[in-house]
Amino acid sequence: MLTRVKQVHHYGRQLATLDTASKNEALEAIALALEAAQDDILAANTTDCEQARRDQLPGPLYARLELSPSKLAAAIAGVRQVASLADPIGHIQLHRELDRDLTLKRVTCPLGVLGVIFEARPDAVMQISALAIKSGNGVILKGGHEASQSCRAIVSAIQQGLRKSVVPPDAVALLTRRTEIMELLTLDEWVDLIIPRGSNDFVRFIQANTSIPVLGHADGICHLYVDQFADVDQAVAIAVDAKTQYPAACNAIETLLVHQEIAPQFLPKLATAMTAKGVELRGDDLCRQIVSIAAANEDDWATEYCDLILAVKIVPSIGAALGHIDTYGSGHTEAIVTDDGAIAAEFLAKVDAAGVFHNCSTRFADGFRYGFGAEVGISTHKLPPRGPVGLEGLVTYKYLLQGQGHIVQDYTGSHPRPFTHHDY
Incomplete structure (x- = not known):
């Protein structure tokens, strides 16, 4: 496997030097190749799904595995949206004269090689490959065994598209054996960032078994708080969307907090709407005095x-x-429904999370919906990148200093030459 990783490193360096037009042409070639291979991709996914049903794959994982025609079309649209975004490479973040003919620039550049390990989620292959190419990074993909046929079909189409461009096809590689994960995690000399996407236990395992920087989140415990000054019908609609639009997503709410003053009006409507969607509600003692639902215990909040x-x-x-x-949140996405501006402002200021929303569903916490084209994952780290990570999270920067024979000795001693430190 080391040979393949070195190959991605090599071709990734070539990719890093390509201009914007070349990368965008490659992304369009990928989109066309994915469209041409749609039947093969969906057939491969059907094979994976049939095996997953035999293996009794848990419902949330199965939902992420299944690739419908509309889900595939959305992923391909994401590839094209990435192409439409500004190139994140080569931006001059700082341009400063230190002295005459001694000029400093801070310029954005690719990270190098991304190692992305994920459970199910075959659509992640398309999202991540597109973001990697646009940001000039090589990428090594390792999908779960439950998505093996889907991933092979998608990567085959991606590489077929790249053969019609100047981007080296081998800048994108797919690992297929589970044993390769542990080896990948040891290759800190060749891999610059690991991005895990999967369950809590899976992400924590990756974080604990590598010295390579890891971008991601282990938990997605999101809350919706319905304040006493909320519009009841609006709050019900937001809660239903945030829970049921895609319950397997990490930005779906897991706990609903309700102010005691609005609970008698809100909870009966909520229970009716959620029951119609097949949701099991678990409430504390106060909730159960208002609506007939199952009892919640301490574990439910976590x-x-x-x-x-x-x-x-x-x-x-x-x-x-x-x-x-503050006690149970995972720092992912938290939301409030209220018509009181002061209360909303307090909530937005005091909640410590990657996303803090007012009067809208937590399901908007998504790179595509934010206009990033797609995302490689969502980070709940305090340091950036934070939240949905798109192109800007896949670049770093370097300092470029150009002089004309300048030496530090001239700026030290008893009569040092002064710096000008003039910004352009």
Whole structure:
């Protein structure tokens, strides 16, 4: 495997020097190749899904594995959207004269080689490959065994498209054996960033077994707080969308917090709407005095269900809601529904998360919806990149200093030459 990784490193360096037009032409070639291979990709995915059903793959993973025609079309649209975005490479972030004819520039450049390990999610292959190419990075992909046929078909189409461009096809590689994961995690000399996408246990395992920097999040425990000044119908609609639009997603809500003053009006409508969508509600004692639902326990507040289950808790104030989120939140996405501007401002300022929303669904926490074209994943780290990671999260920078025989000795000693430090 080391030979293949070195190959990606080599061809990734070639990719890093290509101009914007060449990369965009490659992305369009990929989109066309994926469209041409649509039947083969969907057939491969059907094979994976049939095996997954025999293996009794958990529901949330199966939802991520299944690749419908519309899901495939959306992923291909994402490839084209990435092509339409500004090139993140070669931006001059700093241009400063240190002295006459001594000029400093800070310029964005690719990271190098990305190692992306994911469960199910065959659409991630298209998203990540597109972002890697546009940002000038080589990429090594390792999908879960449950998506093996899908990943092979997609990468085959991607490489077929790249053969019609100047981007080296071998700048994108697919690993197919589970044993290759551990070897990949040791290759810190050749791989610059690991991006895991999967369950909590999976991401934590990756983080614990490599010295390569890891971008991602282990938990996606998202909350929606319905304030006493919320519009009840609006709050119900947002809650239903945030839970049921795609319950297996990491940005779906797992806990709903409701102010005690609005609970009697809100909870019956919520229960009716959620029941119609097949959602199991689990509530605290106060909730169960208002609606007939299952009892929640302490574990429910700390659980990422990725399923049609929602924990509900009544709180006496925004302070209590903030305290609950601070205790159980994972730093992913938190939302409030309220018509009170001051309360909304307090929530937005005090919640510590990658995404903090007001009067809208947490499901908007997504690179494509943010206009990033796609995302390689969502990071809940405090340091950037944070939230959905698109092109800007896949670049670093270098300092370029150009002089005319300048030496430091001239700027030290008893009569040092002064710096001008003039910004252009």
